[in-house]
Amino acid sequence: MKASAKAHPIQGLIKYHGLRDEVLRLPFHDSISVATSPTVSHTTIEFGDFDKDRAHLDSRELQGRELERVVSVVDEVRRRAESKARFHMMSTNNFPSNVGLGSSASGFAALALASSEALGLCLTLEQVSVIARRGAGSATRSVTGGFSRWKAGHDDEESYSYQVASEEFEMGIVVALVPAFKYTESAHKAVLGSPFFHSRLAYVHGALAEMESAIKKKDIDRIGILAERDSLILHGITMTGLDEMILWRPDTVKVILEVRKMREEGLPAYFSIDTGATVYVNTHPSRTDEVEQRIKALGIETLKCGVGGSSWIVREHLF
Numbered sequence: 001m002k003a004s005a006k007a008h009p010i011q012g013l014i015k016y017h018g019l020r021d022e023v024l025r026l027p028f029h030d031s032i033s034v035a036t037s038p039t040v041s042h043t044t045i046e047f048g049d050f051d052k053d054r055a056h057l058d059s060r061e062l063q064g065r066e067l068e069r070v071v072s073v074v075d076e077v078r079r080r081a082e083s084k085a086r087f088h089m090m091s092t093n094n095f096p097s098n099v100g101l102g103s104s105a106s107g108f109a110a111l112a113l114a115s116s117e118a119l120g121l122c123l124t125l126e127q128v129s130v131i132a133r134r135g136a137g138s139a140t141r142s143v144t145g146g147f148s149r150w151k152a153g154h155d156d157e158e159s160y161s162y163q164v165a166s167e168e169f170e171m172g173i174v175v176a177l178v179p180a181f182k183y184t185e186s187a188h189k190a191v192l193g194s195p196f197f198h199s200r201l202a203y204v205h206g207a208l209a210e211m212e213s214a215i216k217k218k219d220i221d222r223i224g225i226l227a228e229r230d231s232l233i234l235h236g237i238t239m240t241g242l243d244e245m246i247l248w249r250p251d252t253v254k255v256i257l258e259v260r261k262m263r264e265e266g267l268p269a270y271f272s273i274d275t276g277a278t279v280y281v282n283t284h285p286s287r288t289d290e291v292e293q294r295i296k297a298l299g300i301e302t303l304k305c306g307v308g309g310s311s312w313i314v315r316e317h318l319f
Contacts, residue, residue, distance in 0.1 A: 001085065002046040003117035004317050007109035007142045008035040008308030009095070009102030011173065011272055011280045013227045014204065014211045015234050016137060016150070017191045025137045026159050027152045029204050032211050033138065035145040036173055036280075037308030041106035043091040044318040045074070045114045050086035057091050057107070073108055073135040074115050080131075081119035090318040095303065099179050100247075100276020102142070108135030109142035109311045117313050125310055129161040145310035147215045149208075165215050167307040171223070172288035173280055175303040176295045178251045180277035187275055193242035200237055204230075224270025224282045231273045238275070248277055254298050255279040262294060269294075 016031035055062040055070045062070060074087055089111065097103040112132035116123050123131075125144050132139035140161035141148040147169065153159035191197060207230060214222035238245050255271060259281055262269040269291050272280040283291045288304060295302050 001048055001118055002044070002317065003114045004042065004044040004314050005110040005114035005117065005311055006040050006042050006314050007106040007113065007311035008037050008145060009039050009041070009106040010035050010138055010142050010148075011102065012138070012274045013223065013272065014208050014230050015274060017188060017234055017237060017275070018197065019137070019188050024156050024159070025133050026156075027137055027150070028201060030149055030152050030208050031141070032147065032149045032164065032208060032215070033141040034147050034171065034173075035142060035167070035308035036102075036175070036305040037167070039095040039101065039106070039303065039305060039308075041091060041093050041103065041110045042314070042316075042318065043089065043107065043110035043114050045087055045089040045111065045118055047083065047085035047087050047118055050088055053086050055089040055091075058093065058097070069108070069135045070111065073111050073131060076131045076134055077112070077115040077119055077121065081121055083119050087115075088319070092318060096177065096179070099177060100274050100278035101175065102138055102274065104136040105138035105142040108132045108139035111135065112139065112143065113311045113313065126160045126162055128311070130157060130159065133159060143311050145308055147307070149212065163310070164212055167309040169215070169218055169307060170285045171220055171307055172283040172285045172291065173305040174283065174288060174292045174295055175305060176251070176255045176279040176281060177301045177303065178249050178255070178277040178279065180247060180249050187238060187241070187243070187245055190241035190243040190245060191237050194237040194240040196237050196240055200233055203233065220282065220284055221268055224268070227272040227282060228270045231271065235273060247275065248273070251298070251300055252277045252279055255281070255295060255300065258294060258298060262291065267291065267294075
């Protein structure tokens with residue numbers, strides 16, 4: 001009745017924005033991401049004769065909407081396992097939360113896997129991804145890891161993630177950390193009001209096919225170019241949504257301009273920005289150190305990452 005799991009957060013390559021079903025978190029279209037290592041979420045959950053469901057993140061007890069999202073994942077596991085046991089959960093990240101690094105994706109991926117293990121469900125990672133989606137849409141791709149594609153599907157069971165390529169395909173990733181609080185749930189609602197949202201829906205299907213082809217060919221430069229373009233389009237609809245959310249900060253723009261300067265000088269570097277201000281800079285593995293030094297020279301804190309694998313069960317419990 002107790003289990004622990006770990007999962008890597010993800011960088012969106014062809015990203016998703018907006019939900020056609022907010023309860024089941026069903027998106028309007030497919031999306032593709034890459035898991036980032038060594039950043040990781042570690043989650044332990046125990047079921048038993050407790051007085052109520054409780055959850056902690058980095059020693060902080062969750063309340064309100066945060067707790068509701070955890071319960072929505074665990075409730076689906078309890079339904080499948082035909083269990084009414086209450087739970088206690090604890091989760092930690094080895095990287096900053098709420099700065100655009102996908103901590104909700106890795107956290108809910110680890111939660112879904114650990115909960116399924118604790119209640120004795122024998123599920124594939126694709127099936128676990130269906131459960132994780134209830135906490136955060138991107139958690140589907142964090143479950144399967146590597147380079148993963150999340151199918152929008154037509155209903156609950158059809159909306160799952162699967163690997164396009166594993167972590168054996170290496171890509172250099174430098175994260176330029178730009179702190180800025182963001183609340184993804186409100187952004188998903190507001191973006192539907194953008195006059196450009198339907199144009200993105202028309203564009204994205206071709207972009208998905210191009211990205212999957214580039215990944216299978218291990219074409220890092222093409223992956224980088226496509227992710228860069230998609231980032232600009234994503235933030236275009238974010239900025240023109242109902243809330244007119246401008247998530248970038250001055251340091252975000254600094255990194256963008258520096259990345260373009262690197263390319264002009266022959267250093268392969270491509271920016272990618274999820275729903276936040278932090279910037280991923282994708283490059284060839286052999287050029288990662290050079291790219292990182294250029295970002296550090298701007299006075300911006302960095303994380304050096306590679307491609308991470310799928311979520312996994314661990315024996316080390318947090319309590």
